[in-house]
Amino acid sequence: MQETTAHPPEAAVTVRLTLNGDPITIEVSPSAILLDVLREQLGLTGTKKGCDHGQCGACTVHVDGRAMNACLRLAVMCEGQAVTTIEGLAEAGHLHPIQQAFLDHDAFQCGYCSPGQIMSAVALLEDHRIAGDVATVREAMSGNLCRCGAYQNILAAIQDVRLRRHAQEGGGDA
Amino acid sequence: MRTFAFARADSVARAVEHRQAEPGSAFVAGGTTLLDLVKLDVMQPSRVIDINALPLTTVERLPDDRLRIGALVTNTDLAYHPDVLADHPLLSQAILAGASTQVRNMATTGGNLMQRTRCPYFRDAAAACNKREPGSGCDARHGVNRMHAVLGGSRECVAVHPSDMCVALAAIGATLTLHGPHGEREIDFAHFHRLPGTTPHLEHDLDDELIVAVTLAPPLMPLGTAYVKLRDRASFEFALASAGAMLSLDEDLIGEARLALGGVATKPWRCREAEALLAGKRADTAAFAAAADVALADAQPLAHNAFKIPLARQAIVRALREAARRAGEDAT
Ligand SMILES: Cc1cc2nc3c(=O)[nH]c(=O)nc-3n(C[C@H](O)[C@H](O)[C@H](O)COP(=O)(O)OP(=O)(O)OC[C@H]3O[C@@H](n4cnc5c(N)ncnc54)[C@H](O)[C@@H]3O)c2cc1C
Numbered sequence: 001m002q003e004t005t006a007h008p009p010e011a012a013v014t015v016r017l018t019l020n021g022d023p024i025t026i027e028v029s030p031s032a033i034l035l036d037v038l039r040e041q042l043g044l045t046g047t048k049k050g051c052d053h054g055q056c057g058a059c060t061v062h063v064d065g066r067a068m069n070a071c072l073r074l075a076v077m078c079e080g081q082a083v084t085t086i087e088g089l090a091e092a093g094h095l096h097p098i099q100q101a102f103l104d105h106d107a108f109q110c111g112y113c114s115p116g117q118i119m120s121a122v123a124l125l126e127d128h129r130i131a132g133d134v135a136t137v138r139e140a141m142s143g144n145l146c147r148c149g150a151y152q153n154i155l156a157a158i159q160d161v162r163l164r165r166h167a168q169e170g171g172g173d174a
Numbered sequence: 175m176r177t178f179a180f181a182r183a184d185s186v187a188r189a190v191e192h193r194q195a196e197p198g199s200a201f202v203a204g205g206t207t208l209l210d211l212v213k214l215d216v217m218q219p220s221r222v223i224d225i226n227a228l229p230l231t232t233v234e235r236l237p238d239d240r241l242r243i244g245a246l247v248t249n250t251d252l253a254y255h256p257d258v259l260a261d262h263p264l265l266s267q268a269i270l271a272g273a274s275t276q277v278r279n280m281a282t283t284g285g286n287l288m289q290r291t292r293c294p295y296f297r298d299a300a301a302a303c304n305k306r307e308p309g310s311g312c313d314a315r316h317g318v319n320r321m322h323a324v325l326g327g328s329r330e331c332v333a334v335h336p337s338d339m340c341v342a343l344a345a346i347g348a349t350l351t352l353h354g355p356h357g358e359r360e361i362d363f364a365h366f367h368r369l370p371g372t373t374p375h376l377e378h379d380l381d382d383e384l385i386v387a388v389t390l391a392p393p394l395m396p397l398g399t400a401y402v403k404l405r406d407r408a409s410f411e412f413a414l415a416s417a418g419a420m421l422s423l424d425e426d427l428i429g430e431a432r433l434a435l436g437g438v439a440t441k442p443w444r445c446r447e448a449e450a451l452l453a454g455k456r457a458d459t460a461a462f463a464a465a466a467d468v469a470l471a472d473a474q475p476l477a478h479n480a481f482k483i484p485l486a487r488q489a490i491v492r493a494l495r496e497a498a499r500r501a502g503e504d505a506t
């Protein structure tokens with residue numbers, strides 16, 4: 001990584017990152033927030049803005065595979081990182097299993113929180129340090145608020161995918 | 175949002191040079207405190223110095239067996255680190271009781287030490303607040319002060335230190351390694367955060383320096399620990415009162431006890447008198463209640479937060495009881 005020194009406030013900074021699998025180079029203001037760059041500069045409006053202060057999870061994206069709040073991250077901090085948004089989950093026209101499970105379990109009403117919920121759920125299933133029991137999953141998902149109160153069905157969707165993965169991997173404890 | 179200039183540091187020395195060259199500059203680690211407060215116009219850095227490329231992301235076991243945590247280790251990675259789980263479960267429990275998965279994935283060890291109060295008047299640029307604007311007054315004193323401190327406050331400021339991680343560090347004991355323009359120095363965690371006194375804007379003992387590491391004191395053995403956090407909702411909420419307890423047991427007598435409080439005090443609050451009272455006593459509820467009374471003897475309620483005193487008492491008794499139970503299991 002190159003040392004960058006004096007950037008006056010108005011000067012743009014070049015940032016190279018991987019976005020939904022594709023390497024891209026963007027010019028951003030030093031104070032540009034990742035969420036705003038995704039939505040307004042790159043046209044990826046699937047990631048939502050709720051509170052803009054880390055308190056609701058609507059803006060959840062993956063940075064190097066970990067769920068983060070895009071509203072509390074500078075775009076310039078993503079130099080060299082892999083950012084995945086809700087637009088990057090489906091592969092070759094097939095929904096991610098968590099996306100499909102949200103449909104099957106009716107895990108939303110208005111849908112505003114859903115992209116963030118789904119990004120958190122996908123990261124959660126990949127993070128094997130987090131146990132799979134219902135209480136732990138609830139706790140691990142508490143950074144995503146749903147004003148429609150779809151929590152029960154969101155939980156059911158996550159646990160359904162977990163069970164089916166286990167069955168495919170040949171069992172073991174859930 | 176107010177704009178700022180930017181620099182990305184590729185070494186600790188360069189980070190400190192950038193910081194020293196521009197008095198209004200600020201480091202950014204996870205960004206979860208800094209950017210939140212820039213958006214509220216509470217913090218106004220002229221330049222943000224990104225320190226994320228620095229090699230401060232590992233937890234090492236030192237030759238003397240203590241754990242040294244790099245300042246950029248995320249709260250999530252620290253909480254799940256096998257050596258932390260083995261030696262200092264209290265630290266893991268306290269971190270996981272705080273914030274959300276996303277915030278913990280972003281938040282760093284150094285940033286957590288430096289997080290600012292959640293006092294709503296501090297966060298409202300239009301309110302009077304001695305911490306944000308020295309000499310402007312304190313709207314919390316006679317305003318809505320349900321969330322504020324009952325320990326360590328002053329006429330000038332009664333804001334709570336909000337960190338869960340720091341409550342565990344207070345109980346465990348730790349040394350911070352700071353890197354400044356004149357090289358490195360070490361400081362006891364207990365002296366890092368300041369009481370507000372007449373200068374609530376001076377929150378810590380840092381002078382153009384970068385926190386590079388936190389080294390934990392050796393663990394007590396055999397050890398039981400518990401972190402009890404009481405709050406307005408079951409998850410993703412700051413503490414109204416929290417207690418971190420560590421106990422070593424000798425048969426059913428307490429060997430050494432450690433106790434620290436969160437949510438009720440203006441800095442991470444170690445209860446040394448209560449600890450001294452517990453040493454050598456039978457590990458029972460009477461001893462725990464007596465320790466809680468000592469820990470809270472100096473508590474001074476404001477108009478809306480008297481409830482925090484019995485709440486903190488409950489948190490203390492429950493944390494000590496649970497720590498003793500776990501220490502007992504560990505010994506057998
Ligand atoms: C919605 C929300 C809920 C939260 N809930 C909780 C909770 O329940 N419990 C809890 O304990 N915390 C909670 N937090 C606070 C969170 O833990 C802190 O914001 C976080 O730990 C800060 O770390 P950071 O790396 O993001 O800091 P940054 O925002 O990057 O930095 C914070 C400050 O520290 C300085 N700094 C950073 N690193 C260093 C360093 N190495 N040396 C010197 N200075 C440095 C920066 O200049 C800045 O002033 C919550 C935060 C949010 C947004």
Ligand code: SF4
Binds near residue numbers: 296305306314331332
């Ligand atoms: S309690 Fe402290 S932080 Fe809150 S308004 Fe008063 S001076 Fe400011």
Ligand code: FES
Binds near residue numbers: 049050057058069
């Ligand atoms: S918009 Fe980022 S957490 Fe609410």
Ligand code: FES
Binds near residue numbers: 112113114145146150
């Ligand atoms: S579905 Fe409406 S906010 Fe969650």
